[in-house]
Amino acid sequence: MIFRQIFESETHTYSYLLGDEATGGAILIDPVKSMVDQYIQLLNELDLALKISVDTHLHADHITGSGLLKKNTGCAIYQGEPSRSKGVSHTFEDGDTLSIGEVELKAIYTPGHTDDSYCFLVEQTRPYLLFTGDTLLIRGTGRTDFQNGSSRQQYESLFLKLLAMPESTKVFPGHDYHGMTMSTIKEEKQFNPRLQIKGCKEYEVLMSSLNLSRPRFMDEAIPANLNCGSEP
Amino acid sequence: MIFRQIFESETHTYSYLLGDEATGGAILIDPVKSMVDQYIQLLNELDLALKISVDTHLHADHITGSGLLKKNTGCAIYQGEPSRSKGVSHTFEDGDTLSIGEVELKAIYTPGHTDDSYCFLVEQTRPYLLFTGDTLLIRGTGRTDFQNGSSRQQYESLFLKLLAMPESTKVFPGHDYHGMTMSTIKEEKQFNPRLQIKGCKEYEVLMSSLNLSRPRFMDEAIPANLNCGSEP
Numbered sequence: 226m227i228f229r230q231i232f233e234s235e236t237h238t239y240s241y242l243l244g245d246e247a248t249g250g251a252i253l254i255d256p257v258k259s260m261v262d263q264y265i266q267l268l269n270e271l272d273l274a275l276k277i278s279v280d281t282h283l284h285a286d287h288i289t290g291s292g293l294l295k296k297n298t299g300c301a302i303y304q305g306e307p308s309r310s311k312g313v314s315h316t317f318e319d320g321d322t323l324s325i326g327e328v329e330l331k332a333i334y335t336p337g338h339t340d341d342s343y344c345f346l347v348e349q350t351r352p353y354l355l356f357t358g359d360t361l362l363i364r365g366t367g368r369t370d371f372q373n374g375s376s377r378q379q380y381e382s383l384f385l386k387l388l389a390m391p392e393s394t395k396v397f398p399g400h401d402y403h404g405m406t407m408s409t410i411k412e413e414k415q416f417n418p419r420l421q422i423k424g425c426k427e428y429e430v431l432m433s434s435l436n437l438s439r440p441r442f443m444d445e446a447i448p449a450n451l452n453c454g455s456e457p
Numbered sequence: 458m459i460f461r462q463i464f465e466s467e468t469h470t471y472s473y474l475l476g477d478e479a480t481g482g483a484i485l486i487d488p489v490k491s492m493v494d495q496y497i498q499l500l501n502e503l504d505l506a507l508k509i510s511v512d513t514h515l516h517a518d519h520i521t522g523s524g525l526l527k528k529n530t531g532c533a534i535y536q537g538e539p540s541r542s543k544g545v546s547h548t549f550e551d552g553d554t555l556s557i558g559e560v561e562l563k564a565i566y567t568p569g570h571t572d573d574s575y576c577f578l579v580e581q582t583r584p585y586l587l588f589t590g591d592t593l594l595i596r597g598t599g600r601t602d603f604q605n606g607s608s609r610q611q612y613e614s615l616f617l618k619l620l621a622m623p624e625s626t627k628v629f630p631g632h633d634y635h636g637m638t639m640s641t642i643k644e645e646k647q648f649n650p651r652l653q654i655k656g657c658k659e660y661e662v663l664m665s666s667l668n669l670s671r672p673r674f675m676d677e678a679i680p681a682n683l684n685c686g687s688e689p
Contacts, residue, residue, distance in 0.1 A: 230638045230639075231636050231638065232464070232636035232637075232638065234466065263635065270647070270648045403495065404465055404466060404492065405461075405463060406461065406464065407461070412503070415502070416502045
């Protein structure tokens with residue numbers, strides 16, 4: 226499997242390219258619109274054809290490249306239910322598998338940051354690879370105070386689903402603001418300050434006390450992302 | 458082997474942490490001074506003891522964290538000959554091996570960006586891992602116009618040493634300015650615009666025509682790095 230992590234520095238967003246060497250097909254997770262030309266160049270250089278562009282959720286902090294990638298490469302756009310975006314090719318649900326050749330991403334429904342948040346698990350590698358979007362960040366978690374977010378649901382997504390995975394599982398988040406590129410379930414269980422709590426109630430209190438400012442690009446990003454980032 | 462790539466965003470510098478699970482020892486390649494607290498926290502969390510801090514060369518664009526790491530962790534500072542820095546614990550030459558338990562870094566002398574530029578090769582993984590400092594960048598190469606740089610020497614380092622490695626070898630550079638985190642020898646051979654040339658003379662002409670501006674932090678970084686980044 227070809228694997229690339231690509232960083233967009235303005236919004237500190239990580240995108241992930243997974244390529245299947247046998248068929249030459251590829252999946253991009255959480256592409257950023259401003260970097261679409263760069264993704265396409267890399268796909269061409271690696272001799273990969275983009276088959277699927279998938280968003281972990283409706284982003285409020287950057288504009289997805291899915292629509293532009295569909296236009297330029299003919300890839301399909303996948304989003305998890307309850308997706309509200311126009312232009313999606315296929316929707317998926319908890320437990321569904323997105324596959325290109327031998328590359329298989331298992332969709333894990335992890336509501337909380339938004340009500341359409343999913344993580345993706347690759348089980349054919351050792352250790353497993355887990356793409357956690359804005360649900361689990363390195364030493365942090367995604368905010369839950371808008372877009373039908375719910376700290377109770379996020380607690381369940383984190384503690385009952387993600388932290389139940391093998392401790393060696395590699396964690397690849399949707400963002401990092403401190404230069405970290407990956408983590409593991411073991412580390413996050415031990416050292417993520419938001420996960421050192423004694424139950425759902427404590428997590429809800431913690432998340433409601435964060436007093437976060439409104440995302441810079443939210444008013445631009447959400448309407449655009451409801452159209453898969455394409456021009457109307 | 459524990460492996461982490463860490464990004465310092467002000468100077469777009471990548472540092473690399475390699476940990477040996479058997480002995481709990483670790484090596485840091487090209488640490489940045491402003492991030493030393495973060496490296497130490499990560500080392501502690503991963504239950505690793507830093508044994509070696511090593512610089513690929515005398516940096517002109519950021520201040521090395523080697524001196525501060527030595528002070529705070531007791532690690533040794535390694536630099537390649539002809540190192541001119543004060544405070545170095547051990548120097549090495551082409552072909553020497555830096556090892557911590559089962560983690561072995563083979564030093565490859567690759568002058569050209571500077572006359573003390575080295576790359577480091579890990580041969581116990583498949584594919585190999587190659588840490589290329591400022592000699593080979595992703596779709597680029599390090600400038601050769603100061604610090605005893607030489608485009609002729611860099612040509613030989615690139616074409617006779619680095620590009621002679623197995624094409625699957627993973628390339629981890631000292632910097633990237635476009636969000637890329639890794640490449641391979643195969644890709645660089647095919648798509649690095651500076652390597653699509655017909656001989657040493659053409660490379661020298663190319664490098665002499667770049668008209669690069671003076672590095673922002675050079676006047677601060679070089680004197681500091683001649684003291685391993687420590688206060689005088």
